[in-house]
Amino acid sequence: MKERSGVRRVIAEREEELPTSEFVKIVKIAEERHDVISLGPGEPDFDTPKNIIKVAKKKLDQGFTHYTPIGGRSDTKKAIAKKLKKENKIDVNPESQVIVTVGAKEAILLSLMSLVDPGEAVLIPDPGYLPYRSMADTITVEPLSVRLKMEDGFEYDIDEVKKVIEPKRTKAMILNSPSNPTGTVFTKKKLEEIADFAIDNSLVVISDEAYEKFVYDGSKHISIGSLNGMHNHVVSIFSFSKSYAMPGFRIGYACGPRDIIQAMTRLKMGTTLSTPTISQLAAIEALKGPQESVKRMVKEYDRRRRFMWRSLNEMGMECLKPKGAFYMFPKIPRGRHNSTTFAHSLLHKTKVLVVPGTEFGKYGEGFVRMSYATSYQKIVKAMGRIEKVLK
Ligand SMILES: Cc1ncc(COP(=O)(O)O)c(C=O)c1O
Structure with a gap:
């Protein structure tokens, strides 16, 4: 430990142990320069749909500014359960099997805290969303990195899982489809394989489905919690941040076996207590109101995705065509040192900001993440700048 x-x-050692973020340094450098195009965003560039804002304003005026029950308002949970049944094919009791949380992130943390004790382990995807690792570290749970390979389409390979699992200590496995940072949408066949493995090894799958609405090329998002025999083995987690462009409302939810949701609710009582009331009311409107804005966003993301993917491949940055989320995960060109130096040099030479692949785990080395949650025009400009220097 440093002096x-x-x-x-x-300051507690816990904080010292958190992974350092190269991306934070890159963002700082970018802030000092003019005309930088950021392909870094992890949040929608769209405004929250007007019907949702309107309801939120009205409810504030009506005085909905008090706490709600810990696990969420009944009407919010009912609307969620209805959506889960219709869209995700997951059948749950709204009162006992749903919890409304401060974003998907709180649901991930509460599920980890409910399932995995200090000293035990959780399987996490690598490359994968960085907070899985930091949340595990924070609660002194060991994150076991499962390598996701480009040749497997960045899906879990059960042989890789078997290489790292420590059967006696491993209690849970995080699954993220559609995935950040790779854009992978897991196939039904793969989900069934994972489900069998989870059952055989008494693991609970923590299924982060924050990008459920963003799927392209006719692919389908399937919730692993809807598969036969999985009702006791999955905590399914969802978010309003991406689906309805509501990141600042900080609202998400989880569903799963009654005992796990109860444990999560008890932990929430001792921590954040309840999710903002106004956000819970806005969420009902998001679920029940018109869905055209979601369709419009998906269509626009798709347009950007197709352009970006074509451009990257034309300029020699090999990239799988992502079927979901709003990210590309191209390989850095041959002969470049590593993800971090490549990201720095892109910023320096082209004023385009990308995220080094190592931000998502050690197996992200050799890649960078580019987000297309930014305007089409900016993406066109960014691709043009990168192409120029790569030539
Ligand atoms: C994979 C993944 N899960 C969860 C989240 C966080 O979602 P929320 O804003 O609902 O906490 C993000 C945000 O970037 C994400 O990429």
Whole structure:
């Protein structure tokens, strides 16, 4: 551990252990320069649909500013259960099997805390969403990185899982489809394989489906919680941040076996208590109101995705065609040092900001993440700049 001086001496080691983010450094450099195009965003560039804003404003005026029950308002949970049944084919009791959380992130943390004790382990995708690792670290749970390979389409390969699992200590497995950062949408066949493995090894799957609405090329998002025999083995997690462009509302939800949802609710009582009331009311409108804005967003993301993918491949940055989310995960060109130096050099030479693949785990080395949650025009400009320097 590093020597610490001044007030830093009183900071718990837990914080010291958190992974450092190269991306934060890159963003800082970018902020000092003009005309940078950021392909870094992890949030929609669209505004929250007007019907949702309208309801939120009205409810504030009506005085909905108090706490709600810990697991969420009954009407919000009912609307969620209805959506889960219709869209995800997951049948749950709204009162006992749904919890409304402060974003999908709180649901991930609460599920990890409910399922995995300190010293035990959780399987996480690598490359994968960075907070899986930091949340596990924070609660002194060991994250076991499962390598996702480009040749497997960045899906879990059960042989890779078998290589790293420590059967006695491993309690859960995080699955993220559609995936950040690779854009992979897991096939039904793969999900069935994972489901069998989870059942055989008494694992609970924590299924992060934050990007459920963003699927392209006719592919389908399937919730692993809807598969036969999985009702006792999955906590399914969803978010309003991406689906309805509501990241600042900080609202998501989870569903699963009654005992697990109850454990999560008890932990929430001792931490954040309840999810913002106004967000829970806005969420009902999101689910029950018109869905045209979601369709419009998906259509626009798809247009950008097709353009970006074609451009990257034409300029020699090999990239799988992502079927979901709003990210590309291309290989850095041959002969470049590594993801971090490549990201720095792109920023320096082209004023385009990308995220080094290593932000998503050690197996992200050799790749960068580019988000298309930014305007079509900016993407066209960014691709043009990158092509120029790669030539
Ligand atoms: C895979 C994944 N899960 C969860 C989240 C967080 O979602 P929320 O805003 O609902 O906490 C993100 C945000 O970027 C994400 O990429």
